[in-house]
Amino acid sequence: MNRRLALPLTLSFAMIMALAQRQRPPESGTPPPAPAPAAAPQPATPGAPSAPGTHETPPPASTQFPAPPAVEHLSKTDHTITINGKTIPYTATAGTLVLKREDEHPLASIFFVAYTRNDLTDKSKWPITYAFNGGPGSSSVWLHLGALGPKRVVMGDPEGAQPTPPYQLADNESTLLSISDMVFIDPVTTGFSRNAPGENPAQFHSVEGDLESVANFIRLYTTRFDRWASPKFIAGESYGTTRAAGLSQLLLEQGIYLNGITLLSSVLNFETILFGVGNDLPYIVYLPSYTATAWYHKKLPPDLQADLQKAIDESRQYAGNAYTVALMKGSHLTPQERSATAKQLARLTGLSEGFIDEANLRVSLGRFTKELLRDERRTVGRYDSRLEVIDIDAAGDRPEYDPIYAAVYGVYTAMFNDYVRKVLKYDSDLPYEILTGKVQPWSYGRSATNQYLNVAEGMRQAMTQNPAMHVLIGAGYYDLATPFFAAEYTADHLELAPSLQKNLGMYYCDAGHMLYMKKACLDSFHQAMAGMYQTALGGK
Numbered sequence: 334m335n336r337r338l339a340l341p342l343t344l345s346f347a348m349i350m351a352l353a354q355r356q357r358p359p360e361s362g363t364p365p366p367a368p369a370p371a372a373a374p375q376p377a378t379p380g381a382p383s384a385p386g387t388h389e390t391p392p393p394a395s396t397q398f399p400a401p402p403a404v405e406h407l408s409k410t411d412h413t414i415t416i417n418g419k420t421i422p423y424t425a426t427a428g429t430l431v432l433k434r435e436d437e438h439p440l441a442s443i444f445f446v447a448y449t450r451n452d453l454t455d456k457s458k459w460p461i462t463y464a465f466n467g468g469p470g471s472s473s474v475w476l477h478l479g480a481l482g483p484k485r486v487v488m489g490d491p492e493g494a495q496p497t498p499p500y501q502l503a504d505n506e507s508t509l510l511s512i513s514d515m516v517f518i519d520p521v522t523t524g525f526s527r528n529a530p531g532e533n534p535a536q537f538h539s540v541e542g543d544l545e546s547v548a549n550f551i552r553l554y555t556t557r558f559d560r561w562a563s564p565k566f567i568a569g570e571s572y573g574t575t576r577a578a579g580l581s582q583l584l585l586e587q588g589i590y591l592n593g594i595t596l597l598s599s600v601l602n603f604e605t606i607l608f609g610v611g612n613d614l615p616y617i618v619y620l621p622s623y624t625a626t627a628w629y630h631k632k633l634p635p636d637l638q639a640d641l642q643k644a645i646d647e648s649r650q651y652a653g654n655a656y657t658v659a660l661m662k663g664s665h666l667t668p669q670e671r672s673a674t675a676k677q678l679a680r681l682t683g684l685s686e687g688f689i690d691e692a693n694l695r696v697s698l699g700r701f702t703k704e705l706l707r708d709e710r711r712t713v714g715r716y717d718s719r720l721e722v723i724d725i726d727a728a729g730d731r732p733e734y735d736p737i738y739a740a741v742y743g744v745y746t747a748m749f750n751d752y753v754r755k756v757l758k759y760d761s762d763l764p765y766e767i768l769t770g771k772v773q774p775w776s777y778g779r780s781a782t783n784q785y786l787n788v789a790e791g792m793r794q795a796m797t798q799n800p801a802m803h804v805l806i807g808a809g810y811y812d813l814a815t816p817f818f819a820a821e822y823t824a825d826h827l828e829l830a831p832s833l834q835k836n837l838g839m840y841y842c843d844a845g846h847m848l849y850m851k852k853a854c855l856d857s858f859h860q861a862m863a864g865m866y867q868t869a870l871g872g873k
Contacts, residue, residue, distance in 0.1 A: 401763060403431045403439035403529035408759040411451070414483045416506050422451040423483065423510060427759035429525065430557065432549050440532055443550045444525035446473075446757065447516040447558070448483060457562035460513040460592065460866060463551050465520065467572025469543065470772040472524035472765065473517040474749050475741075476570055476597075478502070480849035480858070481509040482517070484756075486748050493850050495740040500748050507859035512866050513566060516554060520576075521546055523766050539776035540786065544579045551580070552587060564870055567594045568862075571815060571846065574599035575788055582791035585799055593803040593869040594792075595862055598815045598846045601792065602826075604785035605819035608697040613660040616695045617652050618819040623682045623701055624648035625810040625843075626718035632683025632705060641843065645810065648681045649818060659694065698813055699731040717845025718811045737845070742767065793827045800833060803869040807840040807858055809848040817841060838865060 407428035414421050426449070429442040453459050464481055465473045478486050485505040489496035509515055519526040521537035528534040536542050555561055569577035574596040581594055600606055608615045627633050628644050637644040659666055659674045666674070672686075674694050679686045682696065684704055689696060696704070702713045703724075710727040714720040716737040724733040746767050753759050777786050796802050806824060808817035824837060840861040842854035849855040 400527050400530045403442045427757040439529040441521045441528045444519045449514045460564040461560050462513045462566040463516050464568040465518045465573045466570050469775045470769045472519045477517045483508045507855050522771050538772045539778050540780040548583045564592045570597040578788040578792040581795035585795050590799045595805045597807040599820050600815045601789040602787040602823045619816050620652040621648040621818045622816040627683030629719050715813045718813050803836045805838050805865040809844040812846040814846050
C-alpha cells in the first residue's frame with residue numbers, strides 16, 4: 334500500500350483497555366488445530382428414525398434445541414446530544430427482528446440497537462452504518478458503548494483504567510451519529526439474539542452461517558426501515574473485520590452495494606496471526622509490534638528508545654527485507670547470518686540474543702509476552718501490550734490471563750444492562766451475552782478447508798466490482814492480537830488495480846486492540862472515519 338495514502342497518526346500515551354477476540358493464543362511453536370470441514374447443520378426432524386442399534390425416538394426439535402420464542406419487540410425512545418455546541422435530536426430503537434425462511438418458519442431473533450437522526454427529512458441523503466464486534470462470540474457492546482454510539486462508558490484514571498463502582502455513562506462527542514445513522518447488531522447467541530425454538534444454533538456458528546444470518550438481518554432492517562436508497566456503510570472490529578470483509582462480497586451479490594467499510598484491529602488473512610510450524614509469516618508481521626512494545630517498556634537501545642516512530646520504521650524495514658530472507662533460507666542460513674539475525678532481533682525486541690537463538694530466530698507471541706519482562710516477574714498483555722500482569726508462574730511460557738478482560742468486562746456488562754433497560758426501555762429476563770463461549774466450536778467449514786481463512790480476496794472482488802466502495806483500516810501499535818504490520822501486509826497483497834488504491838486508507842494510534850478506549854485516539858479515529866465517509870460520498 335502506498336504509505337502516502339495513510340491517514341495522519343496520533344501519538345500520545347495512556348493506559349487503555351482492549352478486547353474483542355476471546356480465544357487464547359496458541360501454544361508456542363504449536364499450530365492451532367485445522368478447522369474440519371463441516372456440512373451445514375440441518376434442523377432436527379421430530380419423529381426421525383432412531384439411531385442404528387437403538388429403539389428410542391429422538392426428542393422433538395423443540396426440546397432438543399430449546400430457546401425463547403422468536404418474537405419481534407421494539408422499544409423506541411427520543412433523545413438529544415450536543416456536539417460542538419449543536420443539539421442533535423435522535424431516536425433510539427432497541428429490539429429484535431425475526432429472521433425467517435421463505436415459508437415464514439422462524440430461524441432466529443436478532444437483537445439490535447439503532448440510532449437515527451430526527452432532524453433530517455430525506456433518508457436517501459443520509460448514511461446508515463451497520464456495526465458489530467467479533468469474537469466469535471462477542472456482542473456489539475464494545476463499539477456501541479466504547480466508540481461509535483451516543484453514550485460511552487467512563488473509565489478510570491489513569492485514562493482507561495478499571496473504574497471503581499458505581500460506573501457511569503457519558504455523552505460521546507465523537508459519536509458516529511454526527512455523520513451517520515447507526516445499527517448495532519448482535520449475531521445469534523450473543524447479546525439478546527437467540528436461535529428460534531427447535532433450530533440448531535450451530536447453523537449460525539460458522540463463517541458461512543454467520544455471514545448469511547447477518548446479511549439477512551441487514552437486508553431485513555434495510556427493508557423494514559426504508560433505507561434502500563440510503564448510502565450504506567459497515568464497521569467491524571477484530572473478528573468483526575473478518576465478517577465485514579465477507580459481507581462486502583455477500584451483500585454485493587444480493588444487490589446491496591456498500592459505500593465503505595471500517596476495519597478496526599483487523600484480521601482478514603488468518604495466516605498472518607497463527608503461529609505454527611512451517612508458517613514463518615506471523616514472526617515477520619509481529620516484529621514491529623514487538624518493537625513498539627519493547628519501546629514502551631524501555632527495553633530498546635538508546636537510539637531507538639529516543640523515537641517510537643523511528644523504532645517502528647526500522648523494525649518494518651528489517652522485518653520486510655533481511656529478516657524475511659533469513660527465515661526463507663531455513664537450514665541454509667550460515668552461522669554468520671544466523672548470529673547477525675539474532676543480534677538485530679535482540680536490538681528490535683529487547684530480548685536476549687541467546688533466547689532468540691534458542692527460539693530458532695522465531696519468537697512466538699506467547700513467548701514474547703512472557704519473556705520481555707520476565708526478570709521483573711511481569712507479563713505484558715496481548716490486547717494492549719503496555720499493560721502488565723503478575724503470573725503465579727514467572728517461569729512459564731504463556732500468560733495466565735490477559736489484563737484487559739478483568740478491566741472491561743464487568744464495567745461494560747453493568748453499564749449496558751442498566752442502559753438498555755433504564756434509558757432504552759427494553760426489558761428482557763435473558764442474560765445479555767457480552768462475550769460467550771456458547772458459539773464454540775466455531776466452524777470455518779469450506780471457507781478454510783486445508784488452508785488458512787482469508788476473506789481479503791472477497792473484499793478485493795467487492796472493491797473491484799463496486800469501485801465506489803472505500804475501506805478504512807484502523808490499527809493500534811500495541812495490539813498483539815491483530816498487529817498493524819499484518820494489516821499492512823494484507824492490504825499490500827490485495828492486488829488492487831492502481832486506480833483503486835486511493836480507496837484504501839490506514840489509520841494508526843499508539844494504543845491497543847480497542848484503540849478508541851484512549852480519548853485522543855477515539856477523537857482522531859472519528860475524524861478519520863468522517864474523512865473516509867466524506868470521500869466515499871463524493872466529497873474531497
